[in-house]
Amino acid sequence: MSQLFFGYFAGMIAITSILVVALRNPVYSALSLLVMFFHVAGLFVTLHAEFLAAVQIIVYAGAILVLYLFVVMILNVTQDDRYHSQWRIAGVVCIPLFIESMLLLSGGAGAVKTGSPSLQSEPHDAITTDNTLAIGKTLFSTYLFPFEVASLVLLVAMIGAIVLAKRDIGDTNA
Amino acid sequence: MTIPISYYLILSAIVFLTGVVGVLIRRNIIAILLSVELMLNATNINFVAFSDHLQDLGGQVFVFFTLTVAAAEVAVGLAIIIALHRSRSTINVEEFNLLKW
Numbered sequence: 001m002s003q004l005f006f007g008y009f010a011g012m013i014a015i016t017s018i019l020v021v022a023l024r025n026p027v028y029s030a031l032s033l034l035v036m037f038f039h040v041a042g043l044f045v046t047l048h049a050e051f052l053a054a055v056q057i058i059v060y061a062g063a064i065l066v067l068y069l070f071v072v073m074i075l076n077v078t079q080d081d082r083y084h085s086q087w088r089i090a091g092v093v094c095i096p097l098f099i100e101s102m103l104l105l106s107g108g109a110g111a112v113k114t115g116s117p118s119l120q121s122e123p124h125d126a127i128t129t130d131n132t133l134a135i136g137k138t139l140f141s142t143y144l145f146p147f148e149v150a151s152l153v154l155l156v157a158m159i160g161a162i163v164l165a166k167r168d169i170g171d172t173n174a
Numbered sequence: 175m176t177i178p179i180s181y182y183l184i185l186s187a188i189v190f191l192t193g194v195v196g197v198l199i200r201r202n203i204i205a206i207l208l209s210v211e212l213m214l215n216a217t218n219i220n221f222v223a224f225s226d227h228l229q230d231l232g233g234q235v236f237v238f239f240t241l242t243v244a245a246a247e248v249a250v251g252l253a254i255i256i257a258l259h260r261s262r263s264t265i266n267v268e269e270f271n272l273l274k275w
Binding site: 014021036040051077167 | 176177180181183184185187188189191192193194195196198199200202204205207208209211212215218219222223225226231232234235237238239241242243244245246247248249250252253254255256257259260265
């Protein structure tokens with residue numbers, strides 16, 4: 001049963017991620033990315049990360065993708081007539097990487113399985129039944145300083161976006 | 175019946191390589207930013223899969239920080255796109271050669 005769910009989610013994620021790159025119209029690319037975000041959230045639910053699945057839908061599908069569509073509508077983007085001339089370089093870079101990762105995974109699958117029990121025996125913040133409670137406790141105790149740094153990153157990004165996107169003062173006066 | 179961790183790695187590799195190909199071959203700068211989102215999601219799948227495999231919550235917390243960085247990247251990137259569109263009235267990356275030698 002879990003394999004059936006994984007097969008469905010993985011297949012849809014792979015197909016929609018390829019569609020994001022292949023479709024010429026940016027609006028269609030953004031919408032297929034939306035479908036991909038929902039299926040990634042479903043995959044998170046099967047991996048016992050319910051809180052992250054909700055955050056994935058709220059932040060990615062609700063905020064980030066709406067921002068993308070907003071900018072596409074503002075700029076009135078027409079579709080690409082053709083792809084970039086760098087597609088040969090892309091093939092040269094990606095085909096060896098793909099073959100290499102497949103070889104590593106097919107050869108190293110046994111090593112991952114044998115290495116896991118020693119890692120599992122170490123004491124960790126175990127994933128309990130209440131996923132949100134456990135994440136909150138870990139985030140505000142072990143990862144408190146990175147959490148504060150993340151808030152600073154968001155503040156800087158907000159100020160930077162406002163400064164970059166506003167018109168010059170001379171334009172508004174004129 | 176659990177899924178082996180290598181299946182998640184293969185899925186993540188496929189999505190990440192699709193993102194790399196998208197960054198290299200697309201000429202629309204918005205499509206390039208969408209491909210960057212694909213790559214960030216591939217790393218998120220890896221983090222959550224290993225978090226479940228090793229029974230460690232650190233992976234899920236790091237997905238949280240990845241989300242933060244993705245939101246910041248989108249805000250700043252789209253602001254740069256709007257500023258570029260205002261000065262050049264195009265978003266085709268082949269038209270932007272200001273920093274070329």
